[in-house]
Amino acid sequence: MSDVTASACSATRNSYSAGLMFFGAARPHDLVREFGSPLYVYNERVLRERCRDLKGLSEDPGFRVCYSTKANGNPHLLRIIREEGLIADAMSPGELAVLKRAGFRREDICYVCNNVDAAELALANARADHVSVDSVSQVESFGRVNPGGRVMARVNPGIGAGHSSKVITAGKNTKFGIHPEDFGALRAVLKKHGLKLIGLNQHVGSLFMDPKPYLDAARWLLKTAVSFPGLEIIDFGGGFGIPYRKYDREKRLGLAEFGAGFGALLSDFRAKQGFSGIFIIEPGRYIAAECSILLGTVTAVKNNGRVRYAGTDMGFNVLARPMIYDSFHDLEIYPVDGKPRPLTLQTVVGNICETGDVLAKDRLVPELVEGDVVGVLDAGAYGQAMSSNYNQRLRPAEALVRPDGSCVLIRRRDTIEDLLAVYPE
Ligand SMILES: Cc1ncc(COP(=O)(O)O)c(C=O)c1O
16 A cells, blocks of 8 residues: 655655545644644544444344443544444443533443442442443442342453453453352352342453454353343453554454354354343444544654654654554654655654653654654554653644544643643642
8 A cells, every 4th residue: 555656765655544535625734733733633434434334243133332432532432433323331430421421321331340449339330221340349349339239240251362461351361350260259249239140241352353262252251141041231342453554454354254253143142042132242442443543743853873763742642552562553644845755764753751652663654854744543542542641741632524524623632721730739
Protein backbone atom coordinates (compact mmCIF):
# COMPACT_ATOMS: atom_id res chain seq x y z
CA MET A 1 0.00 0.00 0.00
CA SER A 2 3.05 2.23 0.23
CA ASP A 3 2.71 4.91 -2.41
CA VAL A 4 6.32 5.46 -3.35
CA THR A 5 5.72 7.70 -6.33
CA ALA A 6 8.00 10.30 -7.87
CA SER A 7 11.21 8.24 -7.86
CA ALA A 8 12.77 5.34 -6.02
CA CYS A 9 13.75 7.62 -3.16
CA SER A 10 10.97 10.19 -3.19
CA ALA A 11 7.72 9.20 -1.54
CA THR A 12 4.42 10.19 -0.01
CA ARG A 13 2.63 8.09 2.57
CA ASN A 14 -1.02 8.83 3.04
CA SER A 15 -2.85 6.49 0.70
CA TYR A 16 -4.62 4.60 3.49
CA SER A 17 -6.51 7.59 4.90
CA ALA A 18 -6.97 9.08 1.43
CA GLY A 19 -8.56 5.83 0.20
CA LEU A 20 -11.04 5.94 3.06
CA MET A 21 -11.58 9.71 2.77
CA PHE A 22 -10.93 9.47 6.48
CA PHE A 23 -10.66 13.20 7.15
CA GLY A 24 -13.81 14.10 5.20
CA ALA A 25 -13.76 17.55 3.70
CA ALA A 26 -10.70 18.69 5.68
CA ARG A 27 -6.96 18.09 5.41
CA PRO A 28 -4.99 16.96 8.46
CA HIS A 29 -3.20 20.33 8.59
CA ASP A 30 -6.57 22.13 8.68
CA LEU A 31 -7.76 19.92 11.53
CA VAL A 32 -4.76 20.52 13.78
CA ARG A 33 -4.98 24.22 12.99
CA GLU A 34 -8.64 24.28 14.01
CA PHE A 35 -8.64 21.91 17.00
CA GLY A 36 -4.98 21.95 18.12
CA SER A 37 -2.17 19.40 17.98
CA PRO A 38 -2.06 16.59 18.96
CA LEU A 39 -5.61 15.58 18.06
CA TYR A 40 -7.50 12.30 18.00
CA VAL A 41 -9.64 12.29 14.84
CA TYR A 42 -12.45 9.73 14.57
CA ASN A 43 -14.42 8.69 11.53
CA GLU A 44 -18.08 7.87 12.24
CA ARG A 45 -18.54 5.74 9.11
CA VAL A 46 -15.66 3.44 10.07
CA LEU A 47 -16.98 3.14 13.63
CA ARG A 48 -20.43 2.14 12.40
CA GLU A 49 -18.93 -0.40 9.97
CA ARG A 50 -16.99 -2.10 12.74
CA CYS A 51 -20.11 -2.38 14.92
CA ARG A 52 -21.96 -3.97 11.99
CA ASP A 53 -19.09 -6.41 11.26
CA LEU A 54 -19.43 -7.92 14.70
CA LYS A 55 -23.22 -7.80 14.88
CA GLY A 56 -23.16 -9.89 11.70
CA LEU A 57 -21.15 -12.67 13.34
CA SER A 58 -24.17 -14.69 14.37
CA GLU A 59 -27.83 -14.87 13.48
CA ASP A 60 -28.68 -16.41 16.84
CA PRO A 61 -31.61 -14.32 18.17
CA GLY A 62 -30.01 -14.16 21.61
CA PHE A 63 -26.60 -12.99 20.36
CA ARG A 64 -25.47 -9.58 21.70
CA VAL A 65 -22.37 -7.49 21.04
CA CYS A 66 -21.36 -5.76 24.25
CA TYR A 67 -18.90 -2.92 23.59
CA SER A 68 -16.12 -2.73 26.15
CA THR A 69 -16.13 0.89 27.28
CA LYS A 70 -12.56 0.72 28.53
CA ALA A 71 -11.29 0.84 24.94
CA ASN A 72 -12.73 4.31 24.40
CA GLY A 73 -15.28 5.98 26.65
CA ASN A 74 -16.06 9.15 24.73
CA PRO A 75 -19.86 9.56 25.15
CA HIS A 76 -20.22 10.85 21.57
CA LEU A 77 -18.73 7.63 20.23
CA LEU A 78 -20.72 5.58 22.73
CA ARG A 79 -23.93 7.17 21.44
CA ILE A 80 -23.10 5.99 17.91
CA ILE A 81 -22.32 2.51 19.22
CA ARG A 82 -25.68 2.47 21.03
CA GLU A 83 -27.46 3.59 17.87
CA GLU A 84 -25.92 0.58 16.15
CA GLY A 85 -27.70 -1.65 18.65
CA LEU A 86 -24.77 -2.70 20.82
CA ILE A 87 -24.97 -3.05 24.58
CA ALA A 88 -21.95 -2.12 26.74
CA ASP A 89 -19.77 -3.28 29.56
CA ALA A 90 -18.49 -1.01 32.28
CA MET A 91 -15.88 -1.62 34.93
CA SER A 92 -15.85 1.56 36.99
CA PRO A 93 -18.27 4.22 38.24
CA GLY A 94 -16.77 6.58 35.64
CA GLU A 95 -17.62 4.17 32.83
CA LEU A 96 -21.16 3.89 34.19
CA ALA A 97 -21.38 7.69 34.07
CA VAL A 98 -20.22 8.02 30.46
CA LEU A 99 -22.57 5.22 29.39
CA LYS A 100 -25.47 7.00 31.08
CA ARG A 101 -24.51 10.22 29.32
CA ALA A 102 -24.60 8.31 26.03
CA GLY A 103 -28.11 7.05 26.71
CA PHE A 104 -27.44 3.45 27.70
CA ARG A 105 -30.12 2.09 30.05
CA ARG A 106 -29.39 -0.21 32.97
CA GLU A 107 -30.67 -3.20 30.99
CA ASP A 108 -28.04 -2.44 28.32
CA ILE A 109 -25.11 -2.56 30.75
CA CYS A 110 -23.00 -5.41 32.13
CA TYR A 111 -20.70 -4.42 34.97
CA VAL A 112 -17.59 -6.60 34.73
CA CYS A 113 -15.41 -5.55 37.62
CA ASN A 114 -12.33 -6.62 39.46
CA ASN A 115 -11.31 -6.09 43.10
CA VAL A 116 -13.84 -3.40 43.98
CA ASP A 117 -15.25 -2.34 47.33
CA ALA A 118 -18.77 -2.83 48.69
CA ALA A 119 -19.87 0.71 47.81
CA GLU A 120 -18.94 0.17 44.18
CA LEU A 121 -20.75 -3.17 44.07
CA ALA A 122 -23.87 -1.48 45.45
CA LEU A 123 -23.60 1.29 42.84
CA ALA A 124 -23.10 -1.23 40.04
CA ASN A 125 -26.09 -3.22 41.21
CA ALA A 126 -28.22 -0.08 41.12
CA ARG A 127 -27.05 1.05 37.68
CA ALA A 128 -26.51 -2.15 35.68
CA ASP A 129 -28.77 -5.14 35.12
CA HIS A 130 -25.89 -7.59 35.19
CA VAL A 131 -22.99 -7.50 37.59
CA SER A 132 -20.13 -9.94 37.21
CA VAL A 133 -17.64 -10.52 39.99
CA ASP A 134 -14.39 -12.35 39.60
CA SER A 135 -13.37 -14.02 42.83
CA VAL A 136 -15.08 -15.95 45.59
CA SER A 137 -14.20 -13.11 47.93
CA GLN A 138 -16.03 -10.64 45.63
CA VAL A 139 -19.08 -12.94 45.51
CA GLU A 140 -19.02 -12.81 49.32
CA SER A 141 -18.95 -8.97 49.23
CA PHE A 142 -21.72 -8.88 46.63
CA GLY A 143 -23.82 -11.24 48.78
CA ARG A 144 -23.47 -8.92 51.77
CA VAL A 145 -24.50 -5.92 49.64
CA ASN A 146 -27.32 -7.64 47.79
CA PRO A 147 -28.46 -10.82 49.60
CA GLY A 148 -30.85 -12.92 47.53
CA GLY A 149 -29.79 -11.02 44.38
CA ARG A 150 -28.68 -12.00 40.90
CA VAL A 151 -25.01 -12.17 40.00
CA MET A 152 -22.65 -13.32 37.27
CA ALA A 153 -19.24 -14.87 37.83
CA ARG A 154 -16.12 -14.41 35.75
CA VAL A 155 -14.36 -17.72 35.38
CA ASN A 156 -10.82 -18.49 34.37
CA PRO A 157 -10.45 -21.22 31.75
CA GLY A 158 -6.77 -21.67 32.54
CA ILE A 159 -5.66 -20.72 29.02
CA GLY A 160 -4.93 -17.21 27.84
CA ALA A 161 -4.13 -15.50 24.54
CA GLY A 162 -3.01 -12.00 23.62
CA HIS A 163 -0.51 -9.72 21.91
CA SER A 164 1.50 -9.09 25.08
CA SER A 165 1.81 -10.91 28.40
CA LYS A 166 0.31 -7.76 29.93
CA VAL A 167 -3.04 -8.33 28.19
CA ILE A 168 -3.40 -12.09 28.63
CA THR A 169 -6.25 -12.24 31.07
CA ALA A 170 -6.70 -15.91 31.77
CA GLY A 171 -4.46 -18.66 33.04
CA LYS A 172 -2.70 -18.95 36.35
CA ASN A 173 -0.38 -16.01 35.75
CA THR A 174 -3.19 -13.48 35.86
CA LYS A 175 -5.29 -11.96 38.60
CA PHE A 176 -8.58 -12.59 36.77
CA GLY A 177 -11.42 -15.00 37.17
CA ILE A 178 -12.46 -17.89 39.38
CA HIS A 179 -10.53 -21.09 38.75
CA PRO A 180 -12.42 -24.37 38.42
CA GLU A 181 -10.81 -25.60 41.65
CA ASP A 182 -12.72 -22.82 43.44
CA PHE A 183 -16.12 -23.69 41.96
CA GLY A 184 -17.05 -25.59 45.15
CA ALA A 185 -16.33 -22.51 47.24
CA LEU A 186 -18.25 -20.37 44.72
CA ARG A 187 -21.33 -22.58 45.07
CA ALA A 188 -21.11 -22.43 48.86
CA VAL A 189 -20.97 -18.62 48.95
CA LEU A 190 -23.83 -18.30 46.47
CA LYS A 191 -25.91 -20.55 48.70
CA LYS A 192 -24.91 -18.74 51.90
CA HIS A 193 -26.27 -15.42 50.54
CA GLY A 194 -29.19 -16.87 48.55
CA LEU A 195 -27.64 -15.48 45.34
CA LYS A 196 -28.83 -16.68 41.96
CA LEU A 197 -25.99 -17.22 39.51
CA ILE A 198 -27.46 -15.91 36.27
CA GLY A 199 -24.39 -15.90 34.06
CA LEU A 200 -20.81 -16.88 33.43
CA ASN A 201 -18.29 -14.75 31.61
CA GLN A 202 -14.64 -14.99 30.67
CA HIS A 203 -12.09 -12.98 28.76
CA VAL A 204 -8.93 -14.75 27.71
CA GLY A 205 -6.91 -11.84 26.31
CA SER A 206 -6.67 -9.04 23.83
CA LEU A 207 -5.87 -8.96 20.11
CA PHE A 208 -6.28 -12.42 18.67
CA MET A 209 -5.94 -12.74 14.88
CA ASP A 210 -6.39 -16.51 14.82
CA PRO A 211 -9.89 -17.61 15.92
CA LYS A 212 -8.75 -20.95 17.34
CA PRO A 213 -7.79 -20.00 20.93
CA TYR A 214 -11.01 -18.00 21.30
CA LEU A 215 -13.15 -20.84 19.98
CA ASP A 216 -11.33 -23.33 22.24
CA ALA A 217 -12.03 -21.10 25.22
CA ALA A 218 -15.67 -20.68 24.14
CA ARG A 219 -16.03 -24.45 23.99
CA TRP A 220 -14.60 -24.67 27.50
CA LEU A 221 -17.03 -22.05 28.78
CA LEU A 222 -20.03 -23.83 27.28
CA LYS A 223 -18.90 -27.09 28.85
CA THR A 224 -18.49 -25.34 32.18
CA ALA A 225 -21.93 -23.72 31.86
CA VAL A 226 -23.56 -27.16 31.83
CA SER A 227 -22.51 -27.64 35.45
CA PHE A 228 -24.32 -24.44 36.51
CA PRO A 229 -28.00 -25.06 35.68
CA GLY A 230 -30.34 -22.09 35.24
CA LEU A 231 -27.91 -19.66 33.56
CA GLU A 232 -29.43 -16.84 31.51
CA ILE A 233 -26.22 -15.35 30.09
CA ILE A 234 -23.02 -16.77 28.66
CA ASP A 235 -20.43 -14.12 27.88
CA PHE A 236 -17.33 -15.17 25.91
CA GLY A 237 -15.37 -11.92 26.31
CA GLY A 238 -13.58 -9.72 23.79
CA GLY A 239 -10.10 -9.69 22.30
CA PHE A 240 -10.94 -9.53 18.56
CA GLY A 241 -7.82 -8.25 16.82
CA ILE A 242 -7.31 -5.71 14.07
CA PRO A 243 -4.44 -5.49 11.57
CA TYR A 244 -2.12 -2.75 12.83
CA ARG A 245 0.32 -3.12 9.90
CA LYS A 246 -1.85 -1.51 7.26
CA TYR A 247 1.07 -0.55 4.98
CA ASP A 248 2.32 -4.16 5.04
CA ARG A 249 -1.16 -5.34 4.01
CA GLU A 250 -1.59 -7.38 7.18
CA LYS A 251 -4.59 -9.70 6.83
CA ARG A 252 -7.78 -8.98 8.76
CA LEU A 253 -9.20 -11.41 11.28
CA GLY A 254 -11.30 -13.90 9.29
CA LEU A 255 -14.73 -13.02 10.63
CA ALA A 256 -16.54 -15.33 8.19
CA GLU A 257 -14.49 -18.31 9.35
CA PHE A 258 -14.88 -17.25 12.97
CA GLY A 259 -18.62 -16.71 12.61
CA ALA A 260 -19.13 -20.16 11.08
CA GLY A 261 -17.32 -21.93 13.93
CA PHE A 262 -18.86 -19.73 16.61
CA GLY A 263 -22.40 -19.97 15.22
CA ALA A 264 -22.14 -23.77 15.16
CA LEU A 265 -21.06 -23.81 18.82
CA LEU A 266 -24.01 -21.64 19.85
CA SER A 267 -26.69 -23.53 17.95
CA ASP A 268 -25.32 -26.87 19.11
CA PHE A 269 -25.43 -25.70 22.72
CA ARG A 270 -28.99 -24.41 22.39
CA ALA A 271 -30.12 -27.66 20.82
CA LYS A 272 -28.39 -29.99 23.27
CA GLN A 273 -28.93 -28.01 26.49
CA GLY A 274 -32.26 -26.33 25.76
CA PHE A 275 -30.57 -23.00 26.55
CA SER A 276 -32.87 -20.04 25.92
CA GLY A 277 -30.70 -17.25 27.33
CA ILE A 278 -28.33 -14.77 25.69
CA PHE A 279 -24.85 -15.15 24.31
CA ILE A 280 -22.53 -12.16 24.57
CA ILE A 281 -19.19 -11.13 23.10
CA GLU A 282 -17.35 -8.20 24.64
CA PRO A 283 -15.09 -6.50 22.07
CA GLY A 284 -13.44 -3.15 22.63
CA ARG A 285 -10.48 -2.81 20.30
CA TYR A 286 -12.19 -4.23 17.20
CA ILE A 287 -14.94 -1.62 17.42
CA ALA A 288 -12.88 1.43 18.34
CA ALA A 289 -9.30 1.07 17.08
CA GLU A 290 -9.59 1.65 13.35
CA CYS A 291 -11.97 4.58 13.49
CA SER A 292 -9.23 6.93 14.77
CA ILE A 293 -6.06 8.48 13.44
CA LEU A 294 -4.04 10.45 15.97
CA LEU A 295 -2.55 13.58 14.43
CA GLY A 296 0.54 15.28 15.82
CA THR A 297 3.10 17.78 14.63
CA VAL A 298 6.84 17.49 14.09
CA THR A 299 8.45 20.07 16.35
CA ALA A 300 12.17 19.24 15.99
CA VAL A 301 14.51 16.94 14.06
CA LYS A 302 18.06 15.87 14.81
CA ASN A 303 20.68 13.18 14.39
CA ASN A 304 22.10 11.56 17.52
CA GLY A 305 24.96 9.46 16.23
CA ARG A 306 23.49 7.38 13.42
CA VAL A 307 19.89 7.71 14.50
CA ARG A 308 17.69 10.38 12.99
CA TYR A 309 15.05 11.50 15.47
CA ALA A 310 11.83 13.25 14.56
CA GLY A 311 10.51 14.97 17.69
CA THR A 312 6.76 15.46 17.94
CA ASP A 313 4.11 16.61 20.38
CA MET A 314 2.86 12.98 20.73
CA GLY A 315 4.48 11.82 23.93
CA PHE A 316 3.46 8.61 25.64
CA ASN A 317 1.07 10.65 27.75
CA VAL A 318 -0.94 10.99 24.51
CA LEU A 319 -0.56 7.41 23.19
CA ALA A 320 0.80 4.97 25.74
CA ARG A 321 0.57 1.69 23.82
CA PRO A 322 4.03 1.77 22.16
CA MET A 323 5.67 2.50 25.52
CA ILE A 324 3.65 0.00 27.57
CA TYR A 325 3.35 -2.92 25.17
CA ASP A 326 5.94 -2.16 22.46
CA SER A 327 2.91 -1.86 20.20
CA PHE A 328 3.28 -1.08 16.53
CA HIS A 329 1.16 1.67 14.97
CA ASP A 330 1.59 2.52 11.30
CA LEU A 331 2.39 6.13 10.45
CA GLU A 332 1.23 8.44 7.71
CA ILE A 333 3.04 11.65 6.82
CA TYR A 334 1.31 14.84 5.67
CA PRO A 335 4.18 17.08 4.57
CA VAL A 336 4.00 20.75 5.40
CA ASP A 337 4.86 21.61 1.77
CA GLY A 338 2.65 18.86 0.30
CA LYS A 339 5.59 17.39 -1.65
CA PRO A 340 7.07 13.85 -1.71
CA ARG A 341 10.27 13.38 0.32
CA PRO A 342 13.14 10.90 0.27
CA LEU A 343 12.53 7.80 2.35
CA THR A 344 14.69 7.92 5.47
CA LEU A 345 15.08 5.66 8.47
CA GLN A 346 13.74 7.63 11.44
CA THR A 347 12.73 7.19 15.03
CA VAL A 348 9.67 9.20 15.95
CA VAL A 349 9.57 10.36 19.56
CA GLY A 350 7.49 12.57 21.83
CA ASN A 351 8.09 15.44 24.25
CA ILE A 352 8.08 13.53 27.54
CA CYS A 353 11.14 13.42 29.75
CA GLU A 354 11.88 9.68 29.40
CA THR A 355 14.13 7.73 27.03
CA GLY A 356 11.30 5.26 26.48
CA ASP A 357 9.13 7.99 24.98
CA VAL A 358 9.31 6.40 21.53
CA LEU A 359 6.28 6.34 19.27
CA ALA A 360 7.85 4.50 16.34
CA LYS A 361 11.38 3.11 16.15
CA ASP A 362 13.49 2.85 12.99
CA ARG A 363 10.75 3.52 10.44
CA LEU A 364 11.51 3.99 6.77
CA VAL A 365 9.15 6.88 6.03
CA PRO A 366 9.39 10.15 4.08
CA GLU A 367 11.94 12.40 5.76
CA LEU A 368 10.23 14.50 8.39
CA VAL A 369 10.81 18.21 8.87
CA GLU A 370 9.42 20.71 11.34
CA GLY A 371 5.79 21.54 10.66
CA ASP A 372 4.90 18.20 9.07
CA VAL A 373 1.82 16.49 10.47
CA VAL A 374 2.16 12.80 11.36
CA GLY A 375 -0.84 10.48 11.52
CA VAL A 376 -0.77 7.46 13.83
CA LEU A 377 -3.17 4.86 12.48
CA ASP A 378 -5.55 2.68 14.48
CA ALA A 379 -5.36 4.87 17.56
CA GLY A 380 -9.02 4.70 18.64
CA ALA A 381 -8.77 1.89 21.19
CA TYR A 382 -6.70 2.29 24.35
CA GLY A 383 -5.43 5.59 22.90
CA GLN A 384 -7.16 8.59 24.41
CA ALA A 385 -8.58 6.21 27.02
CA MET A 386 -5.07 5.58 28.39
CA SER A 387 -3.76 9.12 27.96
CA SER A 388 -2.53 10.94 31.04
CA ASN A 389 -1.30 14.23 32.39
CA TYR A 390 2.24 12.95 32.98
CA ASN A 391 4.76 15.82 33.00
CA GLN A 392 1.63 17.93 33.68
CA ARG A 393 0.86 17.87 29.97
CA LEU A 394 -2.62 18.36 28.63
CA ARG A 395 -4.58 15.45 27.21
CA PRO A 396 -5.55 16.16 23.62
CA ALA A 397 -8.86 17.07 22.05
CA GLU A 398 -10.96 14.62 20.03
CA ALA A 399 -12.83 15.43 16.82
CA LEU A 400 -15.33 13.39 14.82
CA VAL A 401 -15.66 13.31 11.04
CA ARG A 402 -19.35 12.90 10.23
CA PRO A 403 -20.57 10.86 7.23
CA ASP A 404 -21.27 14.16 5.39
CA GLY A 405 -17.55 15.05 5.68
CA SER A 406 -17.95 17.75 8.34
CA CYS A 407 -15.85 17.58 11.50
CA VAL A 408 -16.96 18.41 15.06
CA LEU A 409 -15.20 18.64 18.41
CA ILE A 410 -16.25 15.78 20.72
CA ARG A 411 -13.80 16.42 23.56
CA ARG A 412 -11.97 19.60 24.28
CA ARG A 413 -8.28 19.60 25.13
CA ASP A 414 -7.48 19.80 28.86
CA THR A 415 -6.59 23.23 30.13
CA ILE A 416 -4.01 24.28 32.71
CA GLU A 417 -7.02 25.23 34.88
CA ASP A 418 -8.22 21.58 34.67
CA LEU A 419 -4.82 20.48 35.96
CA LEU A 420 -4.88 22.91 38.87
CA ALA A 421 -8.53 22.34 39.78
CA VAL A 422 -7.81 19.13 41.74
CA TYR A 423 -5.40 20.76 44.18
CA PRO A 424 -6.86 22.56 47.20
CA GLU A 425 -5.50 26.15 47.37
C1 LIG B 1 -13.41 -8.37 30.78
C2 LIG B 1 -12.98 -7.72 29.51
N1 LIG B 1 -13.87 -7.64 28.51
C3 LIG B 1 -13.55 -7.05 27.33
C4 LIG B 1 -12.30 -6.50 27.12
C5 LIG B 1 -12.01 -5.87 25.80
O1 LIG B 1 -10.94 -6.43 25.15
P1 LIG B 1 -10.59 -6.04 23.64
O2 LIG B 1 -10.54 -4.56 23.58
O3 LIG B 1 -9.29 -6.67 23.37
O4 LIG B 1 -11.69 -6.58 22.78
C6 LIG B 1 -11.33 -6.59 28.14
C7 LIG B 1 -10.00 -6.00 27.95
O5 LIG B 1 -9.12 -6.05 28.74
C8 LIG B 1 -11.69 -7.21 29.36
O6 LIG B 1 -10.81 -7.31 30.35
